[in-house]
Amino acid sequence: MKKIVLLICVTIANIGFIYSQEKKSPNVLVFYVDDLRAELGCYGSKTALTPNIDKLANEGIQFNKAYVQQAICAPSRMSTLTGLRPETLGIYSIFTPLRSVHKDVVSLPQLFKENGYKTISIGKVYHHGSDDKKEWTHYFGKEPNTYNKPENIAVMEELKKAGKSPKGPAFESADVDDEAYKDGRAAKYAVETLQKLKDDKFIMFVGFSKPHLPFNAPKKYWDLYDKNKFEIPQRKKPDNMYRLALTNWGELKGYHGIPNDVEYLDDSLTRDLIHGYHASISYVDAQVGKVMKALETLKLRKNTMVIFMSDHGYKIGEYGAWCKHSNEEIDVRVPLIVSRETGYKKRVAGKTSNALVENVDIFPTLVELCGMKRPKTDGKSLLPLIDNPGIEWDKVATSVYARGKNIMGCTATDGEWRYTEWRDATTHNVLGAELYEHKNSLLSFVNLAGNPKYSKVEARMKNLLETQFHRKKGPFLQNDTPRN
Template sequence: MIHNIKKRALVVMTYLGCTLGMMAQEKPNVVVFLVDDLRTELGCYGNPIVKSPNIDALAKEGVLFQKAYAQQALCAPSRMSLLSGLRPETFGIYSLFTSFRSVHKEVVTLPQFFKANGYQTVSVGKVYHHGFDDKDSWSMLFPKESNSWVKPENLALIERLKKSGKGSNGPAYECEEVEDEAYKDGRAVKNAIETLQKLKNDKFMMVVGLTKPHLPFNVPKKYWDLYNKEDFKVPSKEEPKDMYKLALTNWGELRGYYGIPQEGVLDDEMTKTLIHGYHASVSYTDAQVGKVMKALEQLDLRKNTIVVFMSDHGWKLGEYGAWCKHSNFELDVNVPLIISRETGYKNRVTNAKSNALVENLDLFPTLADACGLKDTPKLEGKSLLLLLNSPSLKWSQGAYSVYPRGKNVMGFTCTDGTWRYTEWWDNKAQKTIDSELYTCKENYMVRVENLAKNAKNAKEVKRMKLLLEKQYPLQLRSSYPQNDKGNSGKNSSE
């Protein structure tokens, strides 16, 4: 009883601290770095190889969430979810082929809400998957850049492929002695910095969409040279033992690039080369983050700017023999999330790590709350403002994601931070047809096993099943997946 009273008192005091801190200053600006395909492979997340000094420095300026999760491991629905504060199953879009506004003209999105509250809203780079989706919600909208290769021999190869009707994708990686702006993220950041200079006297909310480390792993050579290919280990190429037959895809995302075999697993040499390219791409992204952060300081904006660093979903780097997202596995839905309050905020917590289970759709309510904006639309995420002041607060019991396989089968998944449990629902048969249980921290050097098939794990399966049904009760599953056009569960280059 006394413990509960103290706990409630702590929550109230934390909330009052947040509120009083907000009252003491004007509404802050917001900058969100939204990165594509980034796993929690960063120095600040404990990776000893990756070089990410600027992101690591940002983590020291705020709260790093170790257990943050995307709501679907695919670009379009994931981004729609975090920008609307709604789950993919609520707006019924699970593919890359349906734009948000073509279906939902009534939903109030994050940029739309901030714009209505007097903010200049800016989209730079890849924010929505469909570049001009929700265009009226942005005060300024820079289209995502399109080119990916700069090497003359690769450009010539692409032209030959186009003429022969064999596609337009070049190799899966390249490095060249060029400036950062030769590739699209460098140009996006240049636009972001120039825009900050123009808006320094305005109230703004800017989302900077960085495409790397998405394929192809094309970056200036100086980032490639930060790593030695032989330092990377090759994970097990076997699919999980006893997994559901459709849990993985055929990773056509990588197979669409020139020189990649259309069948079978990659050999160790190519595996190491691609892992090398991914890490080089992460360091390239890190450098772009550093440029924007430097500009905020030089323009005297950091003192009143909240900065968020996040990813739309994770990615598999050869684990299970796969090279894509497109699944419910931990590697695909666990994402980095760092939130740093404005440096002028008097109750600012720094260099903190939180084990709270949080979700990407929490972004909208968190930013609205942190900026003191009232009357938000109905949202399914919840504000993380209390955690920014008290990162160790007890929080959610689970985090949830989905992934469809065709029009009749949906994978519903949840984690409690230790275990990941997935059920596959057949909408036609109106029943669960398979289930999977894995630990969140797997040894990917050996074959992973679906532990739900082992009777000794029956207790954990029962507990996790109940946790899953809190978000996805059986009586609601029959409405999923909805008939989203193009929702075939296929891979794509995005």
């Protein structure tokens, strides 16, 4: 009898321990990568070598149709960190810090800090380092780009002497250790901070700058690829594309050695840049591996949700264009991988989801995960979808992009079709429309808007757009001057 009583007591104690472990507020680790489209092995890339990110995807859920709210750094990151869309915040450019306009908006680091979490920002998290700097208990700001080859260091010195903007060459492959470039140092800071905070509740954002320009990465990552095997993208712009839909080269034009007097970059330079983009991705992948290894070694993985995400997509020569700055599918669709704590992740490990999700959903997801009272947001928690990837979800995802002060591009996708209206910001009149099919590709080369054959599709997509952008509440009131 005594043995039975003792067994019951031990069993109850074990259940209590397990329950307390499950109820313990989880940690959160977010890898926030700059300018990364879904050019990853796990997403079917035929070229990118990304074993560590692929492993993470195999441990969690990979979202195949995740979208950002604007394909430019500052507004996209503000949207993630506040759970509010750019049209709610009224900020559409890289030049306006969040807190210069909104003093009272509740941000993710602010809320988590108020709820007893250690909040860590490493590298590029907000675009503007001044935003919410005091809300991070541990802050490692983004560092400037550096060059390691003597000839490139000399170029930078000459540019500075000439009083020009110190943007050096667009790529570099120095034979150096990972920490010679800033993303290697970011991984080092992350590992060291995890070691210090292993007994605390924490939310850590690790902001990797690559594959943003310049494509500077250690030579060993360049050596993973053969430049000559990269294909030159089709440089054709879509037929009947709205005249302001693309910016040809974006910020690439500002880098030393990039010609400004040609219609397209030559094949050799194009391949160098594509090579550099891939080398930078593999460099970031290695840093992800280091941080994940530390999480496992410190036995933190069992109670840490890990998110891998990007602030927007990117073009590496497609349409004859470069960088982001558009409403095109290739610029607004991004990788998103969510791996729950050990125990949870076993049920859904290696699953993929084609549900339409958005970066604006990250804030409410983390708030619900950690049991906090949620402020008003434009996004919705993804936890039900993470627990059951096959359930029915949203029918539309939306993004915006402004052209100057007076024109706004509003775009919606149902996962197969993308419909965009370019509107007068004051009158709301439609200045141009675009309809592209993306059932099997990120690229589409014919604008089907106005084509009678696709009138039903266009009407349906227009209706989806209108349900999100009400005419009287559309994304038109701007608090800053957008960048074209």
